[in-house]
Amino acid sequence: MSKIAAAVFNRKGGVGKTTIAVILAQIALIRHNKVLAVDLDPSRNFSDALGFMKNYFRNSLRLKDTLEDSDADSPEEWIVIDCPPTLDDSSKKAIDFADIIVAPVRPDFFSLSNLAVLYSIALKSGKEKAQMPLVKIGYDNSAMSKIAEQLISERDYPVAEDLPLHKRIPFNITSGLVWSTGLMARSRQPFERLYEKIIKAMDKLNDGVTDINEVWTDRKEEDTNDADI
Numbered sequence: 001m002s003k004i005a006a007a008v009f010n011r012k013g014g015v016g017k018t019t020i021a022v023i024l025a026q027i028a029l030i031r032h033n034k035v036l037a038v039d040l041d042p043s044r045n046f047s048d049a050l051g052f053m054k055n056y057f058r059n060s061l062r063l064k065d066t067l068e069d070s071d072a073d074s075p076e077e078w079i080v081i082d083c084p085p086t087l088d089d090s091s092k093k094a095i096d097f098a099d100i101i102v103a104p105v106r107p108d109f110f111s112l113s114n115l116a117v118l119y120s121i122a123l124k125s126g127k128e129k130a131q132m133p134l135v136k137i138g139y140d141n142s143a144m145s146k147i148a149e150q151l152i153s154e155r156d157y158p159v160a161e162d163l164p165l166h167k168r169i170p171f172n173i174t175s176g177l178v179w180s181t182g183l184m185a186r187s188r189q190p191f192e193r194l195y196e197k198i199i200k201a202m203d204k205l206n207d208g209v210t211d212i213n214e215v216w217t218d219r220k221e222e223d224t225n226d227a228d229i
Contacts, residue, residue: 052176133160
């Protein structure tokens with residue numbers, strides 16, 4: 001597996017940004033990878049959630065609240081960066097630093113409206129569009145979801161995964177538990193699939209593949225998302 005630096009960013013709060021960052025970091029740790037977790041959000045929820053796990057994962061987890069160029073040479077296999085919900089200097093640095101920029105989006109106009117700015121800044125910093133996948137969260141058959149889906153399609157945004165809403169996951173994270181505690185294998189699959197897709201995408205990008213479809217749509221038949229737990 002190639003070393004991966006993944007930044008999780010959206011200028012809108014409450015879209016699941018920190019939750020996704022925690023899940024990626026914990027899956028990497030559970031799969032015996034070393035993780036550097038960089039918490040740039042002043043709320044420090046990312047640090048708090050992973051701090052609960054520090055003794056459990058021992059020397060595999062390192063926490064920081066600043067991002068430095070030298071972190072590119074860190075010994076960890078995964079660098080997970082939780083960005084603040086604003087396009088400040090720290091977010092711009094994370095966008096420039098990261099290999100993959102994950103943008104969680106809910107089915108509403110506010111979480112989609114700022115994406116053009118993100119893509120513009122990232123492209124100017126030399127990123128390929130394939131390096132900036134969306135992660136759809138809580139999309140269903142509602143009219144709003146369908147409108148949001150249409151906007152995503154029209155703007156040709158890459159989509160890494162479609163995740164269901166699970167009430168149990170934020171409960172676990174805020175209770176100091178591993179994100180997947182109490183979840184059946186089928187409920188864990190979309191989140192674990194996201195992790196695996198990021199690894200595969202990174203390998204393809206390293207091989208010079210930049211076509212959005214080639215990088216992100218190599219997927220097996222999707223399981224039906226479970227209802228809220």
